[in-house]
Amino acid sequence: MSPGPDSLRRVSIPSSPFSRRSLLAAGGSGLLVPGLMRSGMPSITHGVQSGDVTSNTATIWTRADRTARMFVQVSPTGSFGADCRTYRGPLLTATSDFTGRLDVTGLPSAADVPYRVVLGEPDAHRPDGDSLEGFLRTAPTTGDHRRIRFLWSGDQAGQGWGRNPDLGGFPIYRSMAERDADFFLHSGDTIYADGVISGDVTLPDGRVYRNVVTEAKSHVAQTLDDFRGAFRYNLEDQAYRDFFARVPQVNQWDDHEVHNNWFPHEILDDDAYQEKRVDVLWMRGEQAWREYVPISSRRDGKVYSQFSFGPLLDVFVLDMRTYRDANPWGWAGGGVRPDGGILGTEQAQWLVEAMSASTARWKVVQADMPIGLVVPDAASNGIEAIAQGDPGVPRGREQQIAWILRELKNRGVRNHVWLTADVHYTAAHHYDPSRAAFTEFDDFWEFVSGPLHAGSFGPSELDATFGPEVVFQSVPPHANTSPLEGSQFFGEVEIDPDTEGLTVTLRDIAGAALWNRTLQPRG
Incomplete structure (x- = not known):
């Protein structure tokens, strides 16, 4: 143990x-x-x-x-x-x-x-x-050009893969600690409230994955104390605690802080739950999340926010969970509710205005989910993320992303990079209007990395609406690969103060570099 x-x-x-x-x-x-x-x-x-x-x-x-x-x-x-x-x-x-x-x-x-x-x-x-x-x-001031290095990833203790004494608990945190990062962007799925950790698992190669089991993780989280217990489970790992004692966090959340693929006002069809009302679980899950992660009162109750790191970097943290339409809306096509989509109208407008006002050389968008990867929601026969699985003009939630990208182009906002996790593998995607059905945007990059400690999957299907191209990806040999088998990932971003180039490195569970690319600023 x-x-x-x-x-x-x-x-x-x-x-x-x-x-x-x-x-x-x-x-x-x-x-x-x-x-x-x-x-x-x-x-x-x-x-x-x-x-x-x-x-x-x-x-x-x-x-x-x-x-x-x-x-x-x-x-x-x-x-x-x-x-x-x-x-x-x-x-x-x-x-x-x-x-x-x-x-x-x-x-x-x-x-x-x-x-x-x-x-x-x-x-x-x-x-x-x-x-x-x-x-x-602490962050540099607006006049202080200096090197910036930060990490990002998401998805913690999912698919039944918990703390394993044979691995020393959660080993990726020891690898991340060696990178001497200024801060860590947590891309969500901080816990798996709906994920049970029930005991040892025999792997396809015959090895046994040993789980540390606690009462709190022996069932899905429904009560407030259940949710709290899931956070305590993670914090009972030494490497996890050591990393977060030395590296500041910027946190967002996604679905598994509450329930898989949840959306507001959903009524669950899940026999594991006595409490079927997502809004009740949401209230309890969010309370536990805010109790257990170091979120400033300056966020004023919101998950989405902006953080500045001198003249070279602004980070824009999104909340793609709280304000979304019901998942079937996206699959059905057509329009989105005036207050819906994936971000809600107020947050989408805030993002465009904040990025337009930013004078930082690089504008990093910390997104819960990828733009161009199709992530279906089988429970609702809907779509969980943004991409609709239709390579044509923007439909459903894609319309809100299209509006954001068009506005950024029209306002001359350059050098924006999107970071995400969610799909449980690592990849580099380049979006280019020359390949796209929707063309009113400047080309940009999206980088995917995760999980931190969960089952690995992939790759996901690409939707051509915004012209994505897979430049690199590393995927597991089979679905739900355990952390004992590898395929756990985190990403690193470093900005050079002299050239102002932004280098992205995708790393594995041991911290080894799998791929990197330096982007030069434009404009």
Whole structure:
């Protein structure tokens, strides 16, 4: 069984300055350096995380074993002595499953920032209890040209493939930790709320995939505590916790945070569920998601948002789940509801306006699902993603994407790159109007990578409406390939401050580069 949260090494805090890179080189166990814990005090159960970093702010997360006061300390040297700044955070209570987040302000830009989460008794006014350290890297300011490196992927603990002690849990996180990334874009399916992890599985080659099984993952998630238990299952992996303690996240969600291929107001036809109303499951699943990932209050309750990383990069995070039409709409063709499609009218307009206003050299769109791959929804005889499986003019949800691409072209928005996961293999797609039925757009790239730790599938059928071409893809040897057999993937983006070229590298479970391409900016 992989190490649980109680296995975190408890040692005294070092007094000498240190860098983030030196701790990365030392390995994960050197990253989580707790302070001394007094007997009977609240303790940290599932590590620390950071997310939604800007040039001077970040959101810090933790979970306690009981009601506790959360504090965050920031130290420019990592010594947490007289130089550290202390923020008094929220009260962690059963209402939020003892999780809590704190938006920390006044951070230095483009800096490695050591932080420490400290727990105290509920009425404490100073940090004097159990603690864990983490690191985050803040974004550069608009005038600061510097190298940017980030990772993306999605799809965690799906298709019954859970933490495997023979693999050391979730091994891809150790590979990603070695890349020294500024941040990680999580493309959704953070958990598989509808996926059961039930025990050992015999693979086609005769090997046995061993699963760590917990009560929370022995059935589909229906109650709020079921959803919370799925997040705790992931966080009980050491490599997973270590990675997220050192690399800030930018999170979006997709379907498996709730139920496979869900859409608003759906009534499930699924015998595994007593609660058939998707809107009820959605409410519970979203609450657990917001409790367990480090999302800033600055998002104002929305999943979609924009994040800026100096003059070279803006990231636009989409929500292709909350505002969508029912899946059968897309399959039937015709129009979309005025407030529907795949993004909803308000979000689609926000995306165009925000990208038009952006002065960043590169505009990365973090999308839940790919544009040109056909992803059917068998349960509704509909379409789950965007592509309709018809190579002609835009139909259904494709019409909203066509409007966005046309507007970006008309407004002179160049250098946009789309990143996604969802389909459980990795690929590079180039979209070109010279190959397309719809031609009112500038050519662009879409890169697919995943899963992080789930069954692998593919390839999916291409729809020619927007002229996609497969430039590269790596797919598994058979459907639902387990993590023990490989075919787990993440992607990496690096922007050179001198040439302003953007290099995409698609990597495997061990971090080996499978393919890369450098894109040069235009305009």
